[in-house]
Amino acid sequence: MSLRFQRLLLILLTLIIILSAVLLILYNARENVSYFYTPSEIDKSEITINKVIRIGGFVENDSFNKISSSSFKFRITDEKASILVNFDGILPDLFREGQGAVIEGSFDNKYVFNATNVFAKHDENYLPASIKEDLKNTGYWNKKYK
Amino acid sequence: MSSLIGFLSLALAIGINFYLLISRYVFKFQKQRFKFFVRVSSLLTLLSFFSLMYAYVTSDFSNYNVFQNSHSNKPLIYKISGTWGNHEGSMLLWLCILSIFSFFFSFTKNIEENFQKLTLIIQAFLHTLFSLFIVFTSNPFLVNSILVDEGLGLNPILQDPGLAVHPPILYAGYVGYSIVFSIAIAGLFQNTDNEWLYVAKKWSLISWTFLTGGIALGSYWAYYELGWGGWWFWDPVENISLMPWIAGLALVHSLMMVRGEQAIKKWIVFLSILCFSLSVFGTFLVRSGILTSVHSFAADASRGIFILLIFFIITGFGFLVFLLKEPKKSNTLNLLFINKVSALVINNILMIIATLTILLGTIYPIIIEVLYNKRISVGGPYFNSTVIPIMIPGFLLMSIAPILSWQTNKIKNSKKYVLGFIILSILVFIQSYLLDFNTWGFVGLLLGFWIVLASIIAIFSYYKVKLNLKYFKIINPHIAHIGVGIAIIGITCSSVFQNELDFNLNEGDKFKVNGKMVLFEEVETTNQINFQALRGKFLFDIEKNKSKKIEAGKNYYPVSKMITSEAGILHQWNKDIYFILGDQKNNEWFVKVLINPFVSFIWLGVIIMVYSGLIAVTRR
Numbered sequence: 001m002s003l004r005f006q007r008l009l010l011i012l013l014t015l016i017i018i019l020s021a022v023l024l025i026l027y028n029a030r031e032n033v034s035y036f037y038t039p040s041e042i043d044k045s046e047i048t049i050n051k052v053i054r055i056g057g058f059v060e061n062d063s064f065n066k067i068s069s070s071s072f073k074f075r076i077t078d079e080k081a082s083i084l085v086n087f088d089g090i091l092p093d094l095f096r097e098g099q100g101a102v103i104e105g106s107f108d109n110k111y112v113f114n115a116t117n118v119f120a121k122h123d124e125n126y127l128p129a130s131i132k133e134d135l136k137n138t139g140y141w142n143k144k145y146k
Numbered sequence: 147m148s149s150l151i152g153f154l155s156l157a158l159a160i161g162i163n164f165y166l167l168i169s170r171y172v173f174k175f176q177k178q179r180f181k182f183f184v185r186v187s188s189l190l191t192l193l194s195f196f197s198l199m200y201a202y203v204t205s206d207f208s209n210y211n212v213f214q215n216s217h218s219n220k221p222l223i224y225k226i227s228g229t230w231g232n233h234e235g236s237m238l239l240w241l242c243i244l245s246i247f248s249f250f251f252s253f254t255k256n257i258e259e260n261f262q263k264l265t266l267i268i269q270a271f272l273h274t275l276f277s278l279f280i281v282f283t284s285n286p287f288l289v290n291s292i293l294v295d296e297g298l299g300l301n302p303i304l305q306d307p308g309l310a311v312h313p314p315i316l317y318a319g320y321v322g323y324s325i326v327f328s329i330a331i332a333g334l335f336q337n338t339d340n341e342w343l344y345v346a347k348k349w350s351l352i353s354w355t356f357l358t359g360g361i362a363l364g365s366y367w368a369y370y371e372l373g374w375g376g377w378w379f380w381d382p383v384e385n386i387s388l389m390p391w392i393a394g395l396a397l398v399h400s401l402m403m404v405r406g407e408q409a410i411k412k413w414i415v416f417l418s419i420l421c422f423s424l425s426v427f428g429t430f431l432v433r434s435g436i437l438t439s440v441h442s443f444a445a446d447a448s449r450g451i452f453i454l455l456i457f458f459i460i461t462g463f464g465f466l467v468f469l470l471k472e473p474k475k476s477n478t479l480n481l482l483f484i485n486k487v488s489a490l491v492i493n494n495i496l497m498i499i500a501t502l503t504i505l506l507g508t509i510y511p512i513i514i515e516v517l518y519n520k521r522i523s524v525g526g527p528y529f530n531s532t533v534i535p536i537m538i539p540g541f542l543l544m545s546i547a548p549i550l551s552w553q554t555n556k557i558k559n560s561k562k563y564v565l566g567f568i569i570l571s572i573l574v575f576i577q578s579y580l581l582d583f584n585t586w587g588f589v590g591l592l593l594g595f596w597i598v599l600a601s602i603i604a605i606f607s608y609y610k611v612k613l614n615l616k617y618f619k620i621i622n623p624h625i626a627h628i629g630v631g632i633a634i635i636g637i638t639c640s641s642v643f644q645n646e647l648d649f650n651l652n653e654g655d656k657f658k659v660n661g662k663m664v665l666f667e668e669v670e671t672t673n674q675i676n677f678q679a680l681r682g683k684f685l686f687d688i689e690k691n692k693s694k695k696i697e698a699g700k701n702y703y704p705v706s707k708m709i710t711s712e713a714g715i716l717h718q719w720n721k722d723i724y725f726i727l728g729d730q731k732n733n734e735w736f737v738k739v740l741i742n743p744f745v746s747f748i749w750l751g752v753i754i755m756v757y758s759g760l761i762a763v764t765r766r
Contacts (some may be wrong), residue, residue: 034523069729070736
């Protein structure tokens with residue numbers, strides 16, 4: 001087999017693999033990527049029911065309600081708007097009223113958000129950079145959150 | 147006092163390294179003296195690290211870093227491992243490992259003197275860069291400006307034996323690639339014969355073995371500590387460790403090609419630079435706080451910029467030398483249709499594309515934010531559905547690749563393989579059909595079993611069984627692949643066939659898990675040295691005499707006012723039963739039970755891979 005042909009074959013093969021990888025990535029980037037909002041952004045934008053998104057903010061004070069040992073209701077807020085969240089399961093260890101949290105899930109109807117995952121911040125001094133910036137922008141910024 | 151010693155020896159080490167760096171032009175050392183100074187600087191860095199550790203062990207709160215991250219009532223092991231449980235200390239550990247690698251490299255024999263010297267100079271360059279970073283942005287030896295007699299305490303999540311082993315071993319993997327990087331650059335400059343490739347092979351195997359062990363330890367730690375019941379979350383930091391791992395795997399495989407006549411030097415050099423660049427890039431992403439994850443310590447923008455700078459210097463320097471100093475032309479590749487070389491080439495292409503896919507997914511959120519000011523998150527589903535399909539052809543190939551010949555198209559014993567594959571497919575198909583049929587499960591199981599089976603066939607039909615090191619070295623590639631196969635089986639089973647059960651229980655309740663009766667005995671709180679423990683006690687399989695105790699609960703750490711989950715895991719060879727204690731209301735507790743089949747296979751597979759990495763390093 002001539003050298004040229006081999007090289008051609010190799011390049012072709014690489015191209016095919018790259019092409020399929022790109023197609024996979026493009027397809028998955030549409031399907032498997034979730035957008036991230038703050039509660040006040042949600043009110044403005046149109047809500048798509050059953051689309052998986054993430055919401056970041058703080059757990060509103062006095063909003064936490066334990067329905068049973070595994071089912072909870074609470075509100076997530078950025079002080080301009082707040083959203084009612086339902087969650088079934090085990091809350092993370094650092095979940096507390098007044099603390100930062102990110103929830104993942106989808107809207108059941110225009111008002112109730114069903115969370116499938118709840119992430120709390122991992123460290124007392126630590127806040128995801130993205131939320132921090134938003135909170136600074138919206139003016140709800142407490143010095144104690146570094 | 148110890149802080150002072152630590153800082154002075156760190157500074158002295160920088161001085162020596164800087165001198166080594168310019169020694170080429172200013173003052174030429176004798177070879178022996180040059181190596182002597184390399185070793186002295188390594189020992190100084192080590193001394194600096196140990197004096198920090200000493201400050202931690204003696205709870206010397208006049209050191210600001212100790213004050214911030216330690217507490218006197220911590221158990222000794224967490225005082226020692228707490229040394230690297232924070233940003234500053236972990237960077238010092240990084241530097242320390244870098245100089246240990248230089249230290250050992252300076253003892254390498256059978257290597258051209260000038261080449262070794264040049265490699266060590268490049269190491270000195272890296273050492274200077276990173277130690278300047280430590281001194282200017284993350285100095286662990288700062289003096290505490292106030293007098294205190296108690297520290298703030300270590301993050302409770304880190305108070306685990308995992309911290310003692312996971313970071314040092316992982317870092318040994320990351321930093322080990324610095325030697326490979328230096329060797330490759332030195333090889334470009336000197337442009338000597340192929341000898342440096344053998345040196346590079348040894349060191350890249352060492353780094354890869356450490357990296358494998360480090361990643362596995364980290365994921366085992368996450369498995370039992372974070373209490374989510376999984377062992378891999380596609381967290382940015384995990385992705386970052388996976389990238390140099392895959393690139394390093396490609397490097398190890400392409401270095402195999404040196405054994406045949408044709409060496410693709412250029413590609414090997416490229417991979418060597420890439421591996422270390424990815425390691426530094428990972429450090430940058432984690433430490434800068436751009437990505438949020440369990441691993442980011444308090445974020446600091448100036449650090450991020452500094453590491454970004456180092457990253458650009460190293461990568462820029464590496465690839466610039468790569469472009470300017472092209473290696474001498476070696477023989478061209480002989481890509482016949484089905485031989486070992488073409489299999490290895492395809493494997494390399496696949497691995498690099500997989501690395502790029504992970505890279506893209508990891509930095510995609512940053513790109514989107516910069517371009518569109520929208521925030522997105524890319525999670526597990528993206529990676530599962532892009533990376534795995536790309537890897538599958540590679541897995542198929544690896545089952546047969548070791549028995550392909552270097553030169554010809556022939557495969558010996560091909561009938562055996564075809565027959566084996568058909569029988570196996572039917573068996574796996576029937577098995578998956580009897581359970582719930584799941585495409586991913588079927589593909590994963592078939593691949594895993596096929597890799598194991600093909601490797602076993604190869605071992606027994608090609609080599610005579612002998613019990614000496616030479617035999618184990620010859621069959622080593624197959625053994626490594628068996629490890630991968632076993633790990634694939636474990637990964638498939640534990641992720642596809644995981645079973646989740648939820649219960650609401652009162653103390654004294656009985657419930658059924660996997661056909662066995664379980665008694666929820668009681669919930670108990672006890673006081674430990676530095677935390678309060680809340681434990682739900684379970685008795686598994688009460689109908690038998692040998693029932694097993696499982697404890698799941700939470701720990702409360704008063705110093706940092708934090709709670710951590712402690713999952714209760716019952717390990718069996720074919721499954722883990724994973725208990726998580728949830729919340730309670732009116733004395734009714736929420737208990738989640740996960741049944742993770744064949745998780746132990748993942749760890750077994752990794753142990754086999756690490757074993758074969760070690761065997762491959764040993765000299766013939």
